Amino acid sequence: RWYGTDGDLRREKYIFPIDEEEKNRLDIFHKFFLVARDNNLFSAPLDVKQALRVLDLGTGTGIWAIELSEKYPHMIVQGLDFNMIQPEMIPPTMNPPQPFDIEDSWDTIDRDWDFIRAQMLFGSIQCWREMYQKMFIFPYESLSLLVNNHFAQVAPDLVRALVPHLKPGIGYMEQVEIDWVPRCDDGTLPTDSALDEWTSKLLKSLDRHGRSMRVDPDETRRQLALAGFTDIDEAVIKVCYCPWSEDRHEREVGRWFNTGLSQGLTALSCFPM
Template sequence: GDFRREKYIFPIDEEEKNRLDIFHKFFLVARDNNLFSAPLDVKQALRVLDLGTGTGIWAIELSEYVLSLDERFRRRGLDFNMIQPEMIPPTMNPPQSFDIEGSWDTIDRDWDFIRAQMLFGSIQCWREMYQKMFMHLKPGIGYMEQVEIDWVPRCDDGTLPTDSALGEWASKLLKSLDRHGRSMRVDPEETRRQLALAGFTDIDETVIKVCYCPWSEDRHERQVGRWFNIGLSQGLTALSCFPMRRMLGMSQKDVKDLCLKAKRDMCDLRYHAYCRVYIWTARKPDLEPSTKEPVSARGYDAEKVPVLSREPSSTWI
């Protein structure tokens, strides 16, 4: 419907479905084949809610893995767009078309795990989203996890020109989403602060270096860079066209020309550019009577939240 296009301004065609699956592979490689980082006990009966499930590939793979351990596992995916396959594992409830920015009154409040991935640029108010996640997790044992890409290109050795097309592309993409009212910018300290304000504890942040192409001498970073380059180079124009044309007034030709130049930059092995993937996990604490008062920023110190500059350790093999 029109209201969906107003909120979600990226394509949802067959090519986009393929790109989403490529990015799923990219995240798996970047995370050493871990589907999640939260300390979940997969040997217990788990209920998992996947927000913005997309093609459903993450949920399907998780369901197939956990099915081998416990048939009581249940998982549900929510998304605007019903683009998931018809055949799903028996542990999955059928995905639902759902506006996650709307009311959650019909959503159960006993989830063990709520996941969000690549939703920056699609959500208007993350404060409200974190509050909804908090309210619908099990006290004491419920975890949320969020995975996002900081698209801003970085370069430590000066090989990427300061006026690169790649930098211009990222700047204009982020500016267009700012004007859309659904920012794609990553502000790690603000995210940690909002999670704490929502009531979460045990907030962890993992940062993964992602090369724009396989220029690194490190074997793992090269593999990550290959998959990231495939996914982004195929989806660059689709990711950029509608936001830049509508929010910045650029012509379709100008957008395509910029994307072509940016693609050349990101595929040039001489340019040692990289961006970052951020993974946040947080737990809903036990709700004792004394803690049911409105959440405030009392006692919160963003500098004391653990930050890990490495790939997350495995919670399952």
């Protein structure tokens, strides 16, 4: 497996593969998110008739940014990632992806974005609180944001880091994450199950790495409120590990999640653990 393109520092920051097999997995998870969200590329109440400026953090294969540009060619879409694994052929209306580490200073990043999107970044960022405290000095006390989120809660320090780059009062930031902790509706999941053991080892390994994949919605909401954010919106979608549900939509969501997890089990396990 191939684990990096920019020296040991970048490999240390992002410990998952970036080879063809992994790119296929990322695209499968993109499809999974689409199915889970009823084929919506975003949930924020954007005025799609406008020429919005959209920033995609950790764009990965660029598939989300590409599909957004194809669907809304009048929008200005920019993807950022320090791993340049995006295809050479992109829509003519889409800005070429830029090599950038979002943990670095944002001084060189443009301002006045209408929409900033982050997806599956838990496990990739080290100092959320440090970033939060550093960006807190920006005087945007009157800024009102709606934070839309599925599967997990928004990392507050990333939110604060984005604030100066969003249009004050009208900008939206949306983060989509997966809460990997397995659950059962009836509480019958054995604590010694293989699934529970795997998840526990995965989360502990990322803790040791200093880039947690754990989520704490209550704490995040508290920190967002303390920072002065209002209209904080959280949406949670139940995801089945396989297509067992009698509900047609849940069954389809489970099918795609199972495909992505099955193909990504090695990537999520071997190097991190």
